[in-house]
Amino acid sequence: MALLPLDDAPGRLPTGIPLPTSNRFGAPRLLRSALVLLPLLLIGGWAVIDWRTVYDGTARLGSADPWWLLVALFFTCLGWLSAACVRQGALPERLPVGLLIASQFAAGAANHVLPAGIGAHAVTLRFLQRRGIPVARATASLALYSAVRPVAKTLVLLVFLLAFPDLLLTGALVPDERTSLLIAGAVTLALAGTALLVTTVRPLRRPLFDALRCALTDIRLLHTRPARILALWGGAAAAPLLQASVLHAVGAALGLSLSWVQVAFAFLAASTAVGAVPAPGGIGPVDAAVVFAMVALGAPVDLSATAVIGYRVLTVWLPLLPGALVLSALVQRKVL
Known part of the structure; x- marks a missing residue:
């Protein structure tokens, strides 16, 4: 049996043979780079498809009162703060304020790309996991x-x-029997589908039951802390009022004659009635319902539609690119 040279002895690497390069971290880095670019690609595709809405809304806002538009932008920024308050109020652990607000700003961009709030929940879930929150508690x-x-x-x-x-005297805002039956049927189907999914798909049972058990425990704990109660329920109640304030400010900038109470009621009624429709950021069904409600309260059709378009430009399109950049930066810095 021939002896190996000293350089080829066991425990040492042979000389002249290149060392293999480990690619253990190659796939995660590639995935992270893809996640950094994905929000921008999605926004670019959406802009190509729906560019007419952005163009019309921006052109019509060009003749609006700039001071009222600044007020609308202020209420838009407060909306991200209210979302951060609700997120903090739903957790016993204290989260860093700056990163929490930044994550909700980024979650807003993701929420307007994916339907039913999936994008915002995915960003927030990742943020909570990176902060050391267990999956069951985060869920x-x-x-x-x-x-x-x-x-x-x-x-x-x-x-x-x-x-x-x-406000109840406006008969057009009261749903007729057919609409009420449709709403009741949609809610019944949603509940029945959820129950069927839980009972038939066994791998979903344990995670859902664990999350439910954790949620009940956290609810009891959170409602013993006044600060968490205020953040949770106060932020949740303020969110629709802030959105209605944005819509009213845009309408005032365009010369809409409805009062804040009328606009807020129209927004609350419309978003409550059709807000469950799974559209990206509620765009589409909610917009049509808000225009219908404002017209029923006495506003002109064209002015109501312009106000809703301006509302969407300020709350969706204007912060969309900065939100995507913040999302990419948070992914790059491993906050998400």
Whole structure:
């Protein structure tokens, strides 16, 4: 048996043979680079498809009152702060304020690309995981966030109806029997589909039950802390009012004669009625419903449509590119 040279002895690498390059971190780096570019690519594709909306809305806003548009932009920024408050209120752990607000600004961009809030929830879930929050607790906070916001919006709508009963005199805003049956049928189908999915797909049961158990525990814990209660319910109640304030400010910039109460009621009623339709950021069904509600309250059709387009430009298109850049930066810095 021949002896190996000293350079080829066991435990040492032979000389003259190139060392293999490890690609263990190649795939994660490639994936991270793809995630950095993905938001920009999605936004670019969406802009190509729906460029007419952006062009028309921007052109019509060119003749609007700039001071009212600044007020609308201010309320738009407050909307991201309210979302961050609700996210913090849904978790017992304290989150860094700056990164939390930045994550919600980035989540807004993702939310307008994917339907039913999937984009915002995905960004927030990743953010919470990077902060060391267990998956069950993070998922439970997302479920609590999703449940509190429509409940708070409905309560605010009921307060409006009690405080301003004259708004109910607008018969066009009251759904007829056919519309009520459609809404009830959609809710029933959604609940039945969820129950069927949970009962038939066994791998989903344990994660869902774990998240539900964690959510119930966190709900009891959170509602013993006044700061969390204020952040959770106060932020959820403020969110639709801030959105309605943006719409009213845009309408005032264009010369719309409706009062803030009328615009807020129209927005609350419309978004509550059709907000469950899975569209990116609620764009489409909510817009049509808001225009219909404002027209029913006495506003001109063209002015109402222009106000809604301007509202979408300020809340969706204007922050979309900066939000995508922030999302890419957070991914690059491993915050997400």
